[in-house]
């Protein structure tokens with residue numbers, strides 16, 4: 379006789395926790411506890427102030443729990459699986475997308491670029507300190523006039539003797555002003571190449587971008603490069619061409635597939651909780667059919683999103699994850715997550731717009747997540763091309 383099914387759990391209606399092994403559950407629980415202790419009590423305040431005042435402290439703590447460059451091996455990195463990394467992203471983004479962004483840019487963009495394309499000396503110089511959170515990294519690809527189409531970038535690196543000289547601007551760069559090292563992608567005579575620019579290099583500055591209404595608890599900056607002279611060994615030797623930055627983005631997008639459902643989960647849970655306790659017309663609003671329809675639809679998309687993230691994670695661990703599949707996950711999960719947050723906002727009524735509850739913060743954060751790492755339209759075009767065989771990126 380098969381055992382009777384476990385009782386229905388409103389927080390895990392499909393029993394998806396059963397898909398996780400003990401080590402995966404341990405990673406999830408460690409990161410969840412860290413976020414509960416170190417982020418949740420403060421994040422509404424940081425958000426309201428539009429700053430992340432303790433970013434260096436948080437980076438060191440994230441390093442100490444192994445969350446930085448988590449999937450990388452050696453150089454002080456945790457060597458975790460794709461599913462473990464995904465679970466960490468989910469738990470971090472359930473606290474705030476800004477904290478997950480800090481970790482994604484550090485691990486999946488800056489460290490990943492150095493780990494995959496750097497020289498042994500570059501790896502030794504930067505990766506252990508970055509894994510420990512002692513050095514923060516950023517990743518500069520987007521420019522003021524070139525976002526979705528990085529092939530048209532204007533930032534240029536020219537050889538001068540054995541040195542390189544960089545000129546240009548990068549825009550919307552997460553961690554920029556607090557970074558000890560910037561991975562900057564620039565056009566050269568040989569094609570696009572990656573350069574490691576240490577903070578403090580003459581001609582390089584990273585002014586912070588203010589007045590954001592999304593990802594407010596995250597540092598976002600411009601990178602200014604005015605005749606930045608770098609030694610020959612500042613270039614990442616193992617890659618030339620856009621496939622370099624695009625491979626890093628693919629890795630970071632995979633984390634977003636998981637992260638977005640974290641923001642959705644936090645919003646769904648806030649709505650469920652509120653619906654059970656808030657009374658109107660003499661009964662909990664969760665007793666009205668229209669509220670139940672919202673909760674049921676949110677639960678469907680939330681747990682389908684977790685299942686999709688899990689499936690993609692297992693494929694990545696098996697070495698069988700294609701970039702088009704990452705686009706599938708990013709497009710679906712961020713789009714559904716933002717819809718869940720917006721619906722949760724309506725369940726909370728006027729309280730839904732308050733920072734006392736997380737839903738509006740998550741909804742506005744996800745506006746950035748919808749745009750960065752490839753907009754909705756870019757991922758539709760990736761899938762459109764994969765489905766039809768016709769490239770529609772240029773009209």
Ligand SMILES: Cc1cc2nc3c(=O)[nH]c(=O)nc-3n(C[C@H](O)[C@H](O)[C@H](O)COP(=O)(O)OP(=O)(O)OC[C@H]3O[C@@H](n4cnc5c(N)ncnc54)[C@H](O)[C@@H]3O)c2cc1C
Pocket residue numbers: 483517518519520522523524525526527549550551552553592593598746749750751752753754755756770771772773
């Ligand atoms: C908070 C935040 C943090 C970020 N962090 C980083 C970072 O750390 N590093 C980094 O390099 N970048 C970063 N970005 C930049 C981000 O990756 C870009 O914003 C994104 O790639 C889109 O570029 P864009 O904003 O220039 O929009 P554009 O490319 O100008 O697009 C504007 C609109 O036009 C649409 N569009 C463009 N081309 C087409 C087409 N062919 N067909 C149909 N529609 C099209 C787009 O989908 C979008 O809807 C960040 C952005 C934000 C908001």
